Structure formats: structure tokens, C-alpha cells
Amino acid sequence: MEHCLQAMVDAPASTALENVRALIGAIRPKQASDSATAINNLRALSFLLEQHPAYREALRTQLDQLMGNTRQVQLYTDTGILSNEPLLAGLRRRIGERLLPIKPRPELLKDVFGLLFDRKDDYLWLTEIPYQVWADMCHSLMLDVEFRPDRYSQLQRLEAIQVLSCRIATIGLEPELVQNSPDMARFESPFVRQNVETQSFIENYRNALVAETELDDDQKQIMVLLDQCTEQIGRIRKHALRHGVSVSLTYHLLRLEQHIERMQTLLELVDPVPSPNWGPSLLRLFLQLVQAENRKHSLRDVLRENTELLALQVTEHASHTGEHYIAESRREWLGMFRAAAGAGIIVGFMALLKILIAKAHLPPLIEAIAFGLNYGIGFIIVHLLHCTIATKQPAMTAATIAATLPPPGSKSVEGYSALVELIVKVARTQFIAIMGNVLLAMPVALGLALLWSHYLGEPFINLDKAGVLLHDLRPLEGLGLPHAAIAGVWLFLAGLISGYYDNKALYHRLPERIAAHPLLNRLLGEHRSWKLGRYVEHNLGALAGNFYFGMMLGLTGFVGFLLGLPLDIRHITFSSANLAFVAAAVDFNLSWQIALLGLAGVAIIGATNLTVSFTLALWTAMRSRQRLLSELKPLLGMLLKHFMRRPQDFFIAPRQPKNSETTAGESA
Template identity: 40%
Template sequence: MSDIKRILQQITALSEVPEASVLKLLIDALRATEKEPALANQNIQQLIDVLRQHPEYARGLSSFVLTLIIQYRQINLYTDTGIMSDQGFFSSLRRLVGHRFLPLLPQDDSVVELIGYLFPDRQDERWLANIDSQKWDALVELLQVDEAHLHLVATVKNSILNAIVILSYRISGVGLHPDLMEAYPQILNYSAAFVAQNQEAVLFVNQYRQAHELDTLTDITPAQAVDPAPLFVMLEQCEDIVATVRKRIYKTGISIRLTNMMLRLDQSLRRMRVLTELVADTGDRRDKALIELIQTLILTANRRYSIGYLIDNNTKLLSRKVTENASRVGEHYISTDRRGYQKMFKKASIGGFFIAFMATTKILSYELALAPMGRAFINSMIYGCGFVFIHIVHGTVATKQPAMTAAAIASTISEGSGKKSHQLTKLSELVVDILRTQFVAIMGNIMLAMPVALLISLAWFQYTGAPMIDADKATHLLHDLDPFHSLALPHAAIAGVYLFLSGLIAGYYDNLAVYNKIGERIRRHRFLQRIMPASWLSRFGGFIEANLGAIMGNFLFGVFLGSTATIGYLFGLPIDIRHIAFASANFAHGLFNLPADEISWSLILLSLLGVLLIGAVNLMVSFSLALFVALRSKEVRFFEWGRLTRLILGHLASHPSDFFWPRPKPMTYARIDSQGHMIFDDNSAQKGNQPLPNKYVVRRLSDVKVLPKSMQAGERVKNPDTPVHHTANKAAENADKVVELDDGLSNDVIDDMPPGDDIRYDKATKTLGAHETESTDKAETEDKNHLPKPKKPPNLPH
């Protein structure tokens, strides 16, 4: 405690001329590793005890911090830090790679540079997160500011209020962006929500400045606090609109640009809430907002030059895009009841039947004298066209993990699905259902592929009198299945990666078909209209739009499988693929055509074990990658994987049959039916011409009033329920939501005034009002409102 007390003495002595290095000494004394939460809380408690014993140290520390902060630019800190940039990934990557060779110049006047100096350790945000909220509350309560230093608080609050206005304008711009309106045309009915939140934000900022007299660099406590509730109501309505757009993504599709835009909109709305709570006169919310802002700032400051952090954010954006849009028809691989289990077995049996013929065709193609690229093309066409045909005839291939599975996983851990422990329990049950569905798909493929392949070899021998393949080829096929003396399992892992990628590709093309309205464009194609009847063209367009993702995913999956061996040959790499369905067919062909004296039980059992292990690796790799993408899209932290694994293993120990046979009582999921189809919500406040609910407040752009010339700033503060506060002030307390309708109505007051002359921004009152003031008054007002520029911040030690 003596070290902390000594540092606080130095801070108090330097409160008027602060130095960042002294504050860094205090932070270093409080720092603990992320694995020592008890030590972190103990150090903070020591600081709290010293401040309680010496109130002058608390006042000195608060003055020291405020005096130091106001020397730096703050608005960018509040408006940009921790919010997704609209800059492209590759331009950002080029900038950071260039930083490795020629370092970027630091922004010495930015608070981010100051925080980066004070918190240089990348684990600092986790250390701070381990501190109990009660200790944060106690610390913030002790850090009071003397009346002599209220001008410091006023300066910081002015920056925060300016940031609120800037964020409000950005939210309006993004909310009314053409891309967002294209994704959800009905948003035009609620377009006033984004405009009205800006009106409420400007109104709140102006009233707050006047009530607290911030323009005179003082911060008084007003008799009646400025109510932020109307602004919160409008922010909530904007959030509801964004949520509605997300729920309709399965109908409208989404682009990377729109995904980035919606993420920035979410983050900006959240930041506006935090900043408003930071200045509002509510202690609990203010403390939580301050802690959240500090943690975000520390995280961003530590990783602003990190290439890994840039890649992490952008891959997370891609993950969100994949999981937010699921295939509407496509291929579904989750069954929760006996009926879905039987249906999956039937589809897998169809797939296994055709896989036997595909494997036979691939074996026979080796008799052709082809160049390496020709071999890759033939194999790719066999795989790709075969997979597409299996999908068209409603069959399935085992171990496929399409984007639908990732979306289903993500739905169980959505924001509104309960506590994290409940979400992980549901997720573990979903994993059990997925693994059981994959098991029956594998069995369906194997139980048809093996006997059909055996019958093909038998029919070939009966018809031609010679085996389909020679003994060397048969030995080679069985050797490729050996899990111990060949690269069968690494090759199976490569196929598992391709299975995962095919799911992402399917999700991408499903989204592309919906977003670009492929079906409707096909129906309007002039050449197709000439050669096809209207009914056929309509069905064809609908089929392509509904199945484009599955078709492209299957075809490109086949291209990956068919070309990998050739790529390995060209580059001298020992890479190939092994898939359980084809491995089972190759096992039947190899065993039948192998000479009888070379067949042994050990060879049969070893080859069968290889087939099963190949399937296990296929499933484990593809499913793990799909699960990783789903959890990543919802920002589930990595250490929760261990808990999820323990839940799955515990289920295996207690109810092992659930992994192979349908449960007696199937599980139910909020957004997944028994067939594995997503249940999409499409609720909006107003559908068609139905009336709005009684608890909704209807506001219009035409409700915006121009202040009468006689209204002064003092009257607005004393009477916050005047018409300028719109209808939301009176109704916000009794309304659950506010619906904005831009119905084009015009206000008589506005119509009676010439535009551009009678609507001005008055510098004295910061409101819409009269502009006819004397020149002397304008000069006095400008002098009064001219805030001093911050001094140039001192150079940070290197």
C-alpha cells in the first residue's frame, strides 16, 4: 500500500501540470495478469482504501486525469474507437504491412496514443474485466471533482456531447442509405425513425448544455435533470428496424458491404447509448458506461497496428454474413425426431447408390491416356456433375456441412436465447442431433455404395469374363484405405476442409441468388421467354433461385476433390483426398478384384477400420470448422470450447444411444424444426394496412415545430413538455415503442415561412429560432461560446 500511497502523493502534487509517466506508475502498480483475478481485486481495493483515508488524493487524482485528457483530441475517441471502419480490408492491410517496414507516424494529440502508452499490454482489457463491478462503483464514487475544477468536467462533457451529435448524423446517413432501403423497401415507412433520433439527439444535447451551463465552461447541477428517455426511445426504435432487416435477410440476401454497414450501425447505436448514459444523471448506468468505454478504448489502442486483429475482425464479418443467411431450400442435415431420421437415411441411400457408379467411372477413367490437367478435368466432372445429380434427385452425400448447419448453430446462441450457460447447453444438444444425423447419413451411403459397387464388379466379370481392374490396382485401392501405412487420414482431413468450404460456397450462392433476384431475372430473360413456355420458365427460375447454392456448392466440392491429386503431382506434394462414401465403394471394388490368395481377415478388418476412420476425420474436421465459424460469428470466446466439449462428452457417457438413434422425446429449438429447416421470423410493427397497436406512438416529420421567436432558452429548460419536445416526451413513458411514419404531411407553420430565411440555427440558444439579433449581441455570443483550444499535449516517453 505504501507504493500506491507514494504515487498518489506525486499525482496530487502534479494535478495542475500532469505527466503521463506518473499515471503509468499507478497503473503498473495495480496491474495483474488475467489469471489472477483475486490479485487484481486486491490491488484495486488497496487503492480504494487509500482514497477513503485521504480524500485529497481522490480529488487530486480526478483533477490529474481530467487535466491530462483535455490536452488531447477526444471526439475521435468517442466516435471512431471500437467501431468498424468503412475502409476496405485490402487498403487497411496494405497500410499495416507498410507499418512493419516504415512505421506510421503516431497521432501525438490523440487520446488513443495516450492510452496505448498507459496500457501497453494486450491483456490489460482482460485484467480490468476481472475487477468486480462493486469495486468499480466504489472507485468512481470516490473520484469527485472540486468546484474549482468543474471547467475540466465541462470541457470533457462538451466533447462527449459533440460526439453524440456526430454519431447521430452518421446513424441517420447509414439508416437512410440506398443499400439498406434496397434490402428492406418497407423501411421507407419508418424512415423518420433515423431522422427523429437525430432531432432528439440535437435537442438533448442543446438542453443539456443549457441546463448545465457548459458553454461558460462550468458544470452546474440543474434543478430538473434533462431527461434522456426520448432519445433512448428513438435509439431503441432504430435498433428494432435493424433487427427486422436482419430477420428478412433470408428473403433479401445480403452483401459484404451491407453486412459491414449494419455492423457499424449497430456499434454506433450502442456507442450513442453509452455516451448518453455517460453524461446522464444516473449513477449506475454512468459507471457501467464508463467501464465499457475504457475497456473498448484499451482494446483498440493495443491492437490498432495489429494485422492479426484486422484479419480477425474481417473474418468475423464474413462469419456473420455466412451465418445470417441460410439456404431456404438447399440441403438440410439436422433431424430431431424419428421421421427426420428415416428421411435422412432414405436420402443417403439414394446418394450411396449413385456414388457406387461415380466411383466405378473414376476407376475406369484411369485407363484413358490423359495429361495431368486432363486427368484433373475428368475427375472434377465425375465428382462435380455426380454430386449435382444426386442433389437434383433428392439424395445426399455423407458428412456434408453446408451453411445451413452453421446458421442453425448460430441460432441457438443468439442474443435473445437466454443466458450463456443455457445457450451452451442447447448448443451441446444440437451438436448431438447433428452428429446423429451425420451418422445415419454415413450409414445410408455405405450400406448402398458397398453392395452396389460389389454388384457392378460382379456384373462386369460375368459379362466380360475378366476382372474390372487388375490385381495391382485392387491392391492399391485397399492400400489407400490403410490408416497406419498410408496417408489416408491426412487426406481425409483435406476432404473435410473441402466439405466445409462447400458449405460456405453454398451459403454464398444462396445469398447471391436472393440478393440479385436471380429467379425473377431468369423469368424476364428474352431468349428464354422465346424458347420456353411461361409456366416452364417460372418453374425454372424458381428452381435456380432456390437451389443455386446447393448446385454450386456440390459442383465446386467435386472440382476440389477431382483436382487435388493433380495439384499435388504437379508441385511434388503428397496430397490427395479420401471421402468415406467413395472409400466404401473402392473397398468393395478392391476386395472383389483382389486374388483370393491375397485376401485375409486382417486385410478386410484393417480396410474396414480405415473406411470408418476416414468418415470420422471427414466429419470431425468439417463439423469443427462449421462450428468455429458459427461461434465466431456470435463472438463466443474461445475458452468456452472446453466447456462445450465437456457437455458433449458427458452426454455421450450418460446417453450414448442418442448419438446413433433418435431420442424417445425429441429436442425442440426456437428456430429449427424437426427437419432441420430454419424458422424465420418476419414480424414488423405494421403489416399491410393493419392499424398500429394501441401502445405505439405515431410521430411524423411534420411534427417538427419551428420555435416561436418569443421562446427563450430558459423557458425550454423550465418547461421541457412544450411542443418543441415533440410528442415523444409525453408518450414515451406510457409507450412500449415509437413508430415513425413519414407520411408527407406538412406543418402549417413551416409552409407559411419562406424556406432558408426563417429557419436558422441560433448560436445563443443552440436551437431553431429567430435570427434577427443585433450585431453587438452576435459578437458577445461568439465571444461567450468561443471555447479555448487545448494546449499541445506533451510528448509521451518512448
């Protein structure tokens, strides 16, 4: 490190980039995770700068050469901010730049920045260095001079602020944002007003720099207007949650937030009288720029950004649907059992039809479509009759759980306690729904098989088919476990599809369009058309999700046939019905060991269905909110304590919700 500083003394301006790059290389640890070495190296640099005035002067000169001879605007306005390009265009650009890198332009600070921090993991060790260590290093660098932001850098930041301000005004006037902003037509847009105020501020600032006088204007009014822009974004989000949201709308809002945050940071940095937040703001901006530069060619980041937008779009509506799958009181709990029992009856008939379709020995594609229609139409009938398939609940309730998480970094026990109560409610609701499905599907299937043999004089399935169905229940040998996991994935996707179509119905205003359709009004009448529109608003997602889920279940085996892979699905309710068919086929001559193994297989299939669908749904919901699954770790101990103290809460609902009990107590 000292050798690098010595090389800077009396070095020509043309070598500034190489010298600073060598110094950063000396500070950089061999492993990005070795933050202790990075901290020690930066402290060693501070010590050398304090002890040697020549080193201080040389490093300041080299940094001034880099900053003064490069154009800085693109670094501030482009790096770390979402570009206005679609997913495929972003992927193509990054792939092209990785295969054929763009030659760095030394006149742009953006490219120079990429050369200085050229390791993909530089941001990792830089982030781990405490602010005070950075502050000490800067103090050592400026030990014998008075700190003053240089005029050229201030002008470059002003130009960047101007660019950001114009972009904020442009994005803020996008038709999609205006349509989702209820009060935009009544009041002047803050996105436009901030631009007018910013132009005036920049003009006054430049005149003050040229005349070398004090600035008679400040950026407080711009900051107020930017805060108003942020409030407007919040109102648009709330409006979109009620009336639907699109990926493009969410993308515009994220870009707006990034531009506003960057502009606020730059306004703090151009303040002639640096505030106490000047240093932290500069460091935060520096770390953001390094991370963005390190990740500029990452394909994963492009996919992550776009999938987060899509996940947020569908999980917001799935979370509202999930609230209907959570029983608060004993009455709602028993109501869930009745709804699940109704679905169990229907599934018993669906299992019968599936075996009949298989007996028909249709061509593979026709058979797969028939399987899918049997599942899809059956699930739609379940929904139309207001019944419930238990395994569909996790995909819905996971979004509700993610939405209930305490704020990031919160260690509040109360916040996690509320989440524990929610999970307990979900667990007991899920338990009673499974009981309703299974306890009705098995006797219905058994009764249908007995009626078949009684009236037709032959068993519904022969012994060979019974052996196959029993073999399918084995977790490993019969591939019950992986096939149940496939069904769990389809359950998860069905939940996303439901959320997508619910959002689509709201965003495209399908209810109003259906109610106002001239042909429907003539055929059904205005009142019935309005009722149809309301029905579509509340049920389109569920109907689409059920149908697609059924088709995915039916077509899985055909896809496996085409690929030559043993692909199939196992669902707990259908597996329990198949076990009943086996019992009827062998005239109940099952040993208790085989019966127990069959029931264990059904239980394992159900657990796999639920675990896979819930885990994927929870991961998606957490990702859409930019939260980590590790934030759920405190819940494990709290749930275990609750189970040890009151295990019945996980299976049986109280006679009335806790809030009702509290209210009654207060009234007394």
C-alpha cells in the same frame, strides 16, 4: 505507488502525462493474468488517497490537466468503432502503422490514452477488476469534494454525440439499408429523426452551460428514437435473412449498432442528474476504449471482423439447408436411408469411371480435370435425383446446431436439453445416411466389377492396382487419415459455397430476374421461366457446392504433383467402393484379417471426413455468432447420460416425433 503520488504534489502541468503514466505502471501487475495483484494495488491506492488529502488533490489536478488540455472527441467517436474501410485498406493501414508508428499527438486524448495504456494486454487485467473496487477508488479520490462533471468534458462529449448522430443518419440512409427496410418508404426514418432531435438537445444543452442555468430538456426522446433505430436494424436483419444479405450490409448494420451503443453511453454521461447507471456506463466505456486502443494494430482483429461477417453471411443460409438433413420421425429416417442408398448406387458408377480415367493415362492436368468433372457431375446428378451424400450433412447441420444454442451466459437446462435432442437427431440421421451410402456403393461396385470381368474376360483391376487401393485404406502407412482430413476440409468448404450461392441468389433476386428475362419468356414461356427461377432459388447453392466439391476432390492430386507433396483425398463412399473392387480383383480370396483391416480403414476414413468437416463448420458457425466452442462443454455430459440411458436414440429414429406424441397424448 506512494512515490508516484508524492511526485504529483506541486508538480507542474507539463508533467501530468508522465506522472499519471508512472502511477498506472505502479498499479499494473507484471503478468496480465494476475488480476489479484491488480485488485490489491488498486485497493492500496484507495487507502493512500483516503489517508493523504494532498495526494487526492494532486491526483485530481493531474487528471484535470490531462482531460482539460486535450481534445476528447476522437477518442469517443473513433476508438472501438469499426472504421469505414475495406479489408485490404485496413490491413495496409495497420501494417504501415506497425512498421512506421505514427507519432503521438499530446493534444489528442486518443493518443494520450494510448500512451497511458501502452501494453497490448492492459485490458486483460483491467477487465478483471470488480466494479466495486473501481467505485471505492473513485470515492476515495473525491472524498472531500462534491463530484461534478467539468464543463469542458461535457462540451467535448456533446460534440462527440453530434458526430455520432450525424454518422448514424448517414449510415441509416445507405441505399443498401433502405432497400432492405420494407417500411422505410412508408414512415419517416428514425435514423434521420434522431439527428434532428439530437441537434436540438445539444443546442439547448450548450445554452444552459453558457448561461449556467438548469437544462429544460432531456435526452429521453433521443433514447426512444435510438431504440427505434435498433428495432429498425432488427427488422432489416429479419428481411435480409429471407431475401439475402451481403457483407457490406452486415458491415453497415454492425457499424450502426456500435454508433448507437456509444451514443447511448455518452448521453448517459452528459446527463446533468447522474443516474445509478452512470458509474457502470463510464467503466464499461473506459474498458472498451482500453481494449480498442490495445488492439488497434492487430491484424488478427481485422481478419476476424471481416471473416465473421463473411461466415455470418453464408452460415445463416446453411442453417436453413441443414434443417432438411435432420430426420425427426422413423418415416423421415427411412426416407434418408433411401436417398443415401440412391447416392450409393451413383457413387458405385463414379468410382468405376474414376478408375477408367486413371487407366487412360491422360496428361496430369487433363486427368485432374477429368477426375473433377467425374466427381462434380456425379454429385450434381445425386442432387438432381434427390439423393444424399452422407458426408455433406455435417457442414449443413453444424450451422443449425450453433443457431440452437441458448443465449450467451445462459445456464438453462431446458435450452441445452433441446440442443441435446437436436444433436441426437443429427447423429442418427448421419448414421443411417452413411449406412445407405456404403451398403449400396459396395454391392454396386462389386456387381460392376463382376460384370466387367464376365463380359470382357479380364478383371476390372489387376492385382497391382488392387494392392494400391488396399494400401490407400491404411490410416497411417497409406496416408488414409491425412487424405481423409483433406476431403473433410473440402466438404466444409462445399458447405460454405452452398450457403454463399443460396444467399447470392436471394440477395441479387435471381429468381425474379430469370422469370422476367425477355429471351427466356419467348423461348420457354412465362410459366416455365417462373418455374426455372424458383428452381434456381432453391437449388443454386446445392448445385454450385456439389460442382465445386467435385472439382476440389479431382484437382487435389494435381496440386500435390505440382508442389511435390503426397496430396490426395479419401472419401468413405468411394473408399468402400474401392474395397469392393479389390475383393472382385482377387476373386474374394481375402483373408478375414485383411478384409477386417480394409473395413476398419473405410470406417476411419469416414470418421475423419465427418469429424473434420463438422468441427470446421461448427467453429465457423459459432464464430459467425461470436460464440465460443467452450459453451458446448455442458453438452458432453448430457450426451453421455442420454447415450447410457437410451443408446438406440443415436441410431434409430422413433416412429413419430416427441412433439407428435405429446400432442396425441394431450388430445386423448
